[in-house]
Amino acid sequence: MTEGQDVLGEVVAMLVEVVGEDFLLDVEVGPDTTFNRDLALESIEFVALAEKLQGRYGDRVDLPAFIAGMDLDEIMNMTVGDLVAHIGSRLGAAAV
Amino acid sequence: MPEVTARGTRFHVQTMEPAGAAADPPGGAPVVVPVVVFVHGLVVDDLSSFYYTLAGPVAAAGARAVLYDLRGHGRSQRTATGYGAAEAVADLFALLDVLGERRVHLVANSFGGVVALNAALARPDRIAGLVLIEAYGPAERSGEWTEALLNTLGKSGLVLEYERLADQLLAIGWRRGGRKAATADALINGTSLLADLAALDPVPPAALASLPCPVLAIYGEHSDVAEAGALLARTVPDCTLHVMAGHAHTVLREGTAELLEVMLPWLAHHAGTAVPVATATAAPSGVRS
Numbered sequence: 001m002t003e004g005q006d007v008l009g010e011v012v013a014m015l016v017e018v019v020g021e022d023f024l025l026d027v028e029v030g031p032d033t034t035f036n037r038d039l040a041l042e043s044i045e046f047v048a049l050a051e052k053l054q055g056r057y058g059d060r061v062d063l064p065a066f067i068a069g070m071d072l073d074e075i076m077n078m079t080v081g082d083l084v085a086h087i088g089s090r091l092g093a094a095a096v
Numbered sequence: 097m098p099e100v101t102a103r104g105t106r107f108h109v110q111t112m113e114p115a116g117a118a119a120d121p122p123g124g125a126p127v128v129v130p131v132v133v134f135v136h137g138l139v140v141d142d143l144s145s146f147y148y149t150l151a152g153p154v155a156a157a158g159a160r161a162v163l164y165d166l167r168g169h170g171r172s173q174r175t176a177t178g179y180g181a182a183e184a185v186a187d188l189f190a191l192l193d194v195l196g197e198r199r200v201h202l203v204a205n206s207f208g209g210v211v212a213l214n215a216a217l218a219r220p221d222r223i224a225g226l227v228l229i230e231a232y233g234p235a236e237r238s239g240e241w242t243e244a245l246l247n248t249l250g251k252s253g254l255v256l257e258y259e260r261l262a263d264q265l266l267a268i269g270w271r272r273g274g275r276k277a278a279t280a281d282a283l284i285n286g287t288s289l290l291a292d293l294a295a296l297d298p299v300p301p302a303a304l305a306s307l308p309c310p311v312l313a314i315y316g317e318h319s320d321v322a323e324a325g326a327l328l329a330r331t332v333p334d335c336t337l338h339v340m341a342g343h344a345h346t347v348l349r350e351g352t353a354e355l356l357e358v359m360l361p362w363l364a365h366h367a368g369t370a371v372p373v374a375t376a377t378a379a380p381s382g383v384r385s
Binding site: 046047048071075 | 098142147170
């Protein structure tokens with residue numbers, strides 16, 4: 001739980017870095033927030049977010065493999081919680 | 097490497113390493129990995145249009161996929177000037193120098209074709225092959241292709257300038273539309289982009305006939321630039337033209353699967369990437385690479 005909260009906090013911090021604080025001020029980002037509908041994230045911004053995640057968590061999270069099976073609409077329709085859950089499960093697996 | 101500074105300008109670059117990349121054997125010759133560089137289109141386009149379509153499968157086939165945002169586009173720095181073909185070609189080679197890539201294949205979409213063709217003509221020693229998707233550039237006469245492009249861009253420029261569309265979209269909380277429109281506004285009305293495009297010369301038949309590298313040209317059947325594809329097929333010595341039935345200009349987004357079906361075997365043959373499984377059994381033995 002604590003780790004999930006940490007990952008959520010880190011993902012939100014990266015989103016702020018990518019999009020800019022001004023654009024996120026009015027949005028309370030939580031697990032149910034969608035990248036597309038709620039955050040109106042642009043596809044180029046998701047690329048930048050993916051890179052930051054890779055930089056933070058490295059190959060353990062293997063984000064390219066995670067999104068390889070999805071098309072852009074599926075990626076953008078994900079919630080922040082979906083992404084955090086994927087990261088959490090991969091980190092848990094790597095720790096075993 | 098997310099950001100690369102070349103020619104004093106900050107470029108956003110993404111690299112996808114080839115699947116199953118082998119380390120250089122100790123004491124042996126280094127493993128040669130084919131490099132494919134993707135060049136996107138104008139104003140509202142950026143590297144993400146390749147990132148989610150062709151780049152992943154190309155990396156999975158064993159190439160290093162390099163994607164970058166053109167000057168002023170996506171997350172690259174927006175300079176006041178420097179949007180002509182010669183500048184874009186200089187940007188490309190300066191980037192490749194920083195990345196340590198000597199000889200590459202280019203995959204270009206729409207206006208990216210202008211950059212790719214001029215790059216191959218300027219430095220034939222460094223461009224091994226071209227995949228041109230709905231590429232602008234080839235034309236018999238000056239103005240033949242720039243006119244339609246400029247009309248479209250100029251009109252959107254006027255709309256953005258006088259109706260303040262970007263501000264309005266932002267005001268109603270439509271962030272994505274607002275940000276895209278704001279970027280387009282800044283590029284069209286705040287830089288030399290339109291003037292630089294107006295000064296562009298097409299790549300004429302004589303130059304196309306001198307292209308030494310192989311070209312795969314892919315155009316939509318109903319595209320308004322389809323004539324450029326026909327001209328490539330008539331003039332470039334080693335050109336394969338594939339026309340996508342039922343498609344217009346937006347083949348990259350709407351015809352991704354067919355594009356890959358055509359492009360991956362071509363890259364396997366010319367760049368030495370993996371032969372796609374579906375065609376591997378049908379391919380004749382002893383295919384040249």
